[in-house]
Amino acid sequence: MDTPDLFTRCLGYLPALLDGALNTLWVAGVGVGCGFLAGILLHRLLSSTNPWFSRPARVYVSIIRGTPVLVQLLVCFYLPSALGVEVPGLLAATIGLSLNSAAYQSQILGAGFAAIPRGQIEAARTFNLSRSQTLWHVEVPQVLALTLPALVSEMIDVVKASAVVSVISVTDLMRVGQQLSSSTYRPLEVYSMAALCYLALTSLLSLAAWVCQRRLARR
Amino acid sequence: EDLLAKVKAGKQITVATEARYAPFEYVEGGKIVGYDVDLLQYVMAGALPGVKNKTLDLPFQGLLPGLDAKRFDMIIAAVTANRERVSKFAFTLPIAEATIGVLTRADSAGSIKAPADLNGKVAGAQIGSVQTDALKALDKKLKEAGGAGLKEIKEYVAYDEAYADLATGRLDAVAQSLSNLGPLMKSRPGVFAVLPQTIGPKSYFAWVARKDADSAALVKAMNEGIARANKDGTMKKLQMKWFGMSMDLPVDALPEPSM
Amino acid sequence: MSTLPILKLRAVGKSYGENRVLKGIDLDVMRGEIVTLIGPSGSGKTTALRCMNFLEAYDEGEIWIKGQLLGYSTGEQGRRTRDSEAAIAEVRRPVAMVFQQFNLWPHMSVLANVAAPLILARRMAKDEARRKALAALERVGMAHKAEAYPARLSGGQQQRVGIARALAVEPELMLLDEPTSALDPELVEEVQGVIRSLAQDGMTMVMVTHEMGFAAKISNRVVFMEGGLVVESGPPGELFGHSRTPRLQQFLKPWLERSLAP
Amino acid sequence: MSTLPILKLRAVGKSYGENRVLKGIDLDVMRGEIVTLIGPSGSGKTTALRCMNFLEAYDEGEIWIKGQLLGYSTGEQGRRTRDSEAAIAEVRRPVAMVFQQFNLWPHMSVLANVAAPLILARRMAKDEARRKALAALERVGMAHKAEAYPARLSGGQQQRVGIARALAVEPELMLLDEPTSALDPELVEEVQGVIRSLAQDGMTMVMVTHEMGFAAKISNRVVFMEGGLVVESGPPGELFGHSRTPRLQQFLKPWLERSLAP
Amino acid sequence: MQEFLELLPRFAVAALLTLELSLAGAALGLAGGFLLHLFRLGGGRVFALGCGVYVWLLRGTPFLSQLFIVYFGLPVLGLRLSAPEATVVSLAFYSAAYFSEIFRAGWAAIPRGQIEAAHAFGMTSRARFCHIELPQALAFALPLLANQLILVIKESAVASIITVPELTMTTSNIIASTYSYVMPYALLIAGYWLLTQSVAWLAQQAARRIPFLRTPS
Ligand SMILES: Nc1ncnc2c1ncn2[C@@H]1O[C@H](COP(=O)(O)OP(=O)(O)OP(=O)(O)O)[C@@H](O)[C@H]1O
Ligand SMILES: Nc1ncnc2c1ncn2[C@@H]1O[C@H](COP(=O)(O)OP(=O)(O)OP(=O)(O)O)[C@@H](O)[C@H]1O
Numbered sequence A: 001m002d003t004p005d006l007f008t009r010c011l012g013y014l015p016a017l018l019d020g021a022l023n024t025l026w027v028a029g030v031g032v033g034c035g036f037l038a039g040i041l042l043h044r045l046l047s048s049t050n051p052w053f054s055r056p057a058r059v060y061v062s063i064i065r066g067t068p069v070l071v072q073l074l075v076c077f078y079l080p081s082a083l084g085v086e087v088p089g090l091l092a093a094t095i096g097l098s099l100n101s102a103a104y105q106s107q108i109l110g111a112g113f114a115a116i117p118r119g120q121i122e123a124a125r126t127f128n129l130s131r132s133q134t135l136w137h138v139e140v141p142q143v144l145a146l147t148l149p150a151l152v153s154e155m156i157d158v159v160k161a162s163a164v165v166s167v168i169s170v171t172d173l174m175r176v177g178q179q180l181s182s183s184t185y186r187p188l189e190v191y192s193m194a195a196l197c198y199l200a201l202t203s204l205l206s207l208a209a210w211v212c213q214r215r216l217a218r219r
Numbered sequence B: 001e002d003l004l005a006k007v008k009a010g011k012q013i014t015v016a017t018e019a020r021y022a023p024f025e026y027v028e029g030g031k032i033v034g035y036d037v038d039l040l041q042y043v044m045a046g047a048l049p050g051v052k053n054k055t056l057d058l059p060f061q062g063l064l065p066g067l068d069a070k071r072f073d074m075i076i077a078a079v080t081a082n083r084e085r086v087s088k089f090a091f092t093l094p095i096a097e098a099t100i101g102v103l104t105r106a107d108s109a110g111s112i113k114a115p116a117d118l119n120g121k122v123a124g125a126q127i128g129s130v131q132t133d134a135l136k137a138l139d140k141k142l143k144e145a146g147g148a149g150l151k152e153i154k155e156y157v158a159y160d161e162a163y164a165d166l167a168t169g170r171l172d173a174v175a176q177s178l179s180n181l182g183p184l185m186k187s188r189p190g191v192f193a194v195l196p197q198t199i200g201p202k203s204y205f206a207w208v209a210r211k212d213a214d215s216a217a218l219v220k221a222m223n224e225g226i227a228r229a230n231k232d233g234t235m236k237k238l239q240m241k242w243f244g245m246s247m248d249l250p251v252d253a254l255p256e257p258s259m
Numbered sequence C, D: 001m002s003t004l005p006i007l008k009l010r011a012v013g014k015s016y017g018e019n020r021v022l023k024g025i026d027l028d029v030m031r032g033e034i035v036t037l038i039g040p041s042g043s044g045k046t047t048a049l050r051c052m053n054f055l056e057a058y059d060e061g062e063i064w065i066k067g068q069l070l071g072y073s074t075g076e077q078g079r080r081t082r083d084s085e086a087a088i089a090e091v092r093r094p095v096a097m098v099f100q101q102f103n104l105w106p107h108m109s110v111l112a113n114v115a116a117p118l119i120l121a122r123r124m125a126k127d128e129a130r131r132k133a134l135a136a137l138e139r140v141g142m143a144h145k146a147e148a149y150p151a152r153l154s155g156g157q158q159q160r161v162g163i164a165r166a167l168a169v170e171p172e173l174m175l176l177d178e179p180t181s182a183l184d185p186e187l188v189e190e191v192q193g194v195i196r197s198l199a200q201d202g203m204t205m206v207m208v209t210h211e212m213g214f215a216a217k218i219s220n221r222v223v224f225m226e227g228g229l230v231v232e233s234g235p236p237g238e239l240f241g242h243s244r245t246p247r248l249q250q251f252l253k254p255w256l257e258r259s260l261a262p
Numbered sequence E: 001m002q003e004f005l006e007l008l009p010r011f012a013v014a015a016l017l018t019l020e021l022s023l024a025g026a027a028l029g030l031a032g033g034f035l036l037h038l039f040r041l042g043g044g045r046v047f048a049l050g051c052g053v054y055v056w057l058l059r060g061t062p063f064l065s066q067l068f069i070v071y072f073g074l075p076v077l078g079l080r081l082s083a084p085e086a087t088v089v090s091l092a093f094y095s096a097a098y099f100s101e102i103f104r105a106g107w108a109a110i111p112r113g114q115i116e117a118a119h120a121f122g123m124t125s126r127a128r129f130c131h132i133e134l135p136q137a138l139a140f141a142l143p144l145l146a147n148q149l150i151l152v153i154k155e156s157a158v159a160s161i162i163t164v165p166e167l168t169m170t171t172s173n174i175i176a177s178t179y180s181y182v183m184p185y186a187l188l189i190a191g192y193w194l195l196t197q198s199v200a201w202l203a204q205q206a207a208r209r210i211p212f213l214r215t216p217s
């Protein structure tokens, strides 16, 4: 059996890795997206004056930030089945990452919400905008612009955190790397290639954010 | 209505595997392939005609707990039958021999020629695997024989890292089933060597289901399929294809594990 | 001028915790009138103005806008309950507000700022809202900046947009809280000009200001507040020329001195 | 009064890229003199003031402090090279600055804020520095807040600390950039009072301000700038009463009108 | 209960190892991040670009890949680290990228005017750095630093793949040998939670000690 040279070998890993990258992108993308919406909700709960809302929210954030993602994913995967509900791995992974990211994003977005001058909200009230109109038309666009750099970091972190979703049977980029390394017995090469794929993904995100920031800055 | 009936009615069986265990199951060209996959296909064609199988790929540590939690119906992977596992789970008939060999580095072939030469050396295997238990037994044997015993037994999450550590010299030996070692030797020629002696008693790989009334019929159906494959020579053919050798396996029952 | 006051305050009180900031304010504002509130810092001017709009919930007395009680409904045994946001919005509809810090929404263009209340709160069609917004901007001389973003404007221009935003909803009463005090001295004039021209057009206004000269010239009535109470009120000539209370005289002294300096 | 000007500007120019912000400023400030710079927004007042301190590097002309050229050394063929930080610090030693936004260091107590320049830049012993700092705080009536942190103080109090910090280094010349314009109207008076008392004690000052009345009362000389040039300068009575240039007349008009209003 | 008592000592040992690994990694990373930041502040364009590339590479790739490169790649160059050593080194390189970004944010948060005031009063650049910039930037960055430390603790779980017997590895071990996973996972969660919450608590206490942070500005 002849061994192709390093370069050809690495090139050969690419198609499978890209397949995995697609899954990673999906899980992380949807995770961040849902996490954003849930993060807004969580922030509302956190800043509620009613302790029945704010206290559970605080506990939630503390638990999520205090435990490994791996454990959170396992809970999302195994808990429903213990209760008799079948949740496919991909869905469980997406839900798990959303719930995880929501906790972090609630903190990031919280900083953004806090930075919006009170007066702007009051202006919305005097002009009779409803609460949800104020949230979506006045606050959220600004919060997005204000916290974009931190949100991008969070997105990058979720992409990387998603590397553990393989434990619940999602064939993500990292899992493809593991599979390749076990059929080729060359972990160093394969993981270096996988690292490059992650780098490409995260750079893509940074680039997109940079473009957004540019747009916003033109105002 | 038991599990077998449900599977037949739903035309789908969900099985789990760890596709990092060549040549039993691993990924090539984006698909899980290997000895188990081929064998399952043959067994299902006979036992469960028309049923499709859905395969989940999980890390080894997730397999038995996942089965217990009813995340899937069966484990179709090379699981070594040991005493503790057999007491908790239902194993099928053996699908391959799991007798353990010792992998060393090619450049240490001069100094390590037999298991007895492992005194003072570092050896590794997968966490919670029978191979780890075999290493522990070896350690005990070496010490009883008056030797220093193994210097350390390192436990890995998966075998790939153990092979890599052996290659970089952090390990001196890896305990692994002979069935797995053949293909490894073929794809990284000149890097590794296999000791001629095996360690531990003869043991077997089998598939696993839950040990409850619900699963009993399913296990029986699978066993019938495996027995047929054994008798009509299909199994030998597949073994030649994947391991490069064939082995004689008991047809009627899984022998009582000795470990 | 109708005889029904457009805004009526009766014994309005407001406390922040222990601190009783408003201690019973009475005020009638007739259609077309311009009332300015003056007084030392902390006397409750801003609080009073914010109550007129229910931006702050008052907790004693009553505020009526065009004959409707603002913010509360009176139940059977005379106990009152707070209205829903929607009901409050309905009563506050004829009132618009201009803020000291402008409070424009920085992520919207000038035109969008002015059109947003029309589209979102009044559910006007987008085209019509834009047309109206543009007309309001025209009115304050800011139509040429319709596409700009607030951050690009000078303070005076921002405040003119703030006024346009208030104008666009076609209010019957405008509340202005120190509309010029966040501006560089150079820019005060341009905003005061706009307010003066609104006054000439007959807009009803209640304004808090520290600019005595401006208050004197523009208002029909000046209200001097101190410690949460109205101490003196009357036409500007009377109040500035012959203040009856020593407290008002003392308050006006530095200003009188400064204006006669050069 | 000595005849050597403590600060001398000759044809000072400064550009930001293409934009020539100062176009040749001449100015002599004698010991004990109080000079105010007035002019419309963007005329270069702040830039001029910052150049006098080399916070901004000027790029044409010369600035002399007590006879020493600020910021540059002239080499053999008349080409000048920029001085080191240390050399600049030496020349700027007699000059202290008071900022519009106070610029107190929020992580230090009031006392530490005032003492820090003495300890860190003048290498004074800590005890002595504290004593001096306390004396300066006493001077502006802030000694009782010595242990407080800036965030706890009102704007007027913060600015008084800013002045104390400048006083503590015993400057021979103080530069003040709109020292009261970041303050609420009510607080302006307390800071102006401190500045007035410094003036009575004979402190030399150059101040940018928008408060014409204050400028008129306090200064020996008023300098009107526009478009990076000095348009007119002279004693306040002359400048405010009988401005020669139409531009200055136009600039002063709104203020004159406002002050004569009631 | 019986199970709990049996497992507790093993988990205590494992948690201690997790703490040691992540503290050592974070301490080195903190120092490295600070150095990177200093280069970026004072080293001109080439350094700034170099630091930027470093941050991009280390922040953009999963920690697992970096650990593999240190653990399996360095031996190719003749440097063979033990698994815990490799973990600490990788954590240090990895977190240095994050820490340097945090320092950057801290410095960016200092208002320009304050630095100008220091200039105007003739402070040397060292006095300025030590007495004006550093305390404020650190105070600003304190919560971010704590956050990052928490992330490092959690990231150290990856070391289980190269046989470091820390919390995650210990849990896997126990599960693989007992097939009971409720109690081990409960202890795992409790372990990480305790570690991270104590970091958060310490940071909070530290923030309380800083007098000028006590006032909402
Ligand atoms: N949200 C609040 N919570 C607690 N106290 C408040 C609040 N808003 C205002 N106050 C207090 O109410 C009093 C009146 O404040 P208000 O802002 O109405 O005065 P003002 O006359 O507008 O003063 P200024 O001229 O400084 O704007 C002050 O003592 C102030 O401290
Ligand atoms: N750092 C800078 N970079 C570029 N341009 C600047 C900078 N600082 C000031 N300018 C420009 O220089 C000109 C003069 O500014 P300067 O701040 O000196 O004016 P000013 O007279 O102090 O105005 P104001 O009364 O508004 O404070 C303005 O056109 C301004 O845009």
Ligand SMILES: [Mg+2]
Pocket: C045, C046, C047
């Ligand atoms: Mg007010």
Ligand SMILES: [Mg+2]
Pocket: D045, D046, D047
């Ligand atoms: Mg200026």
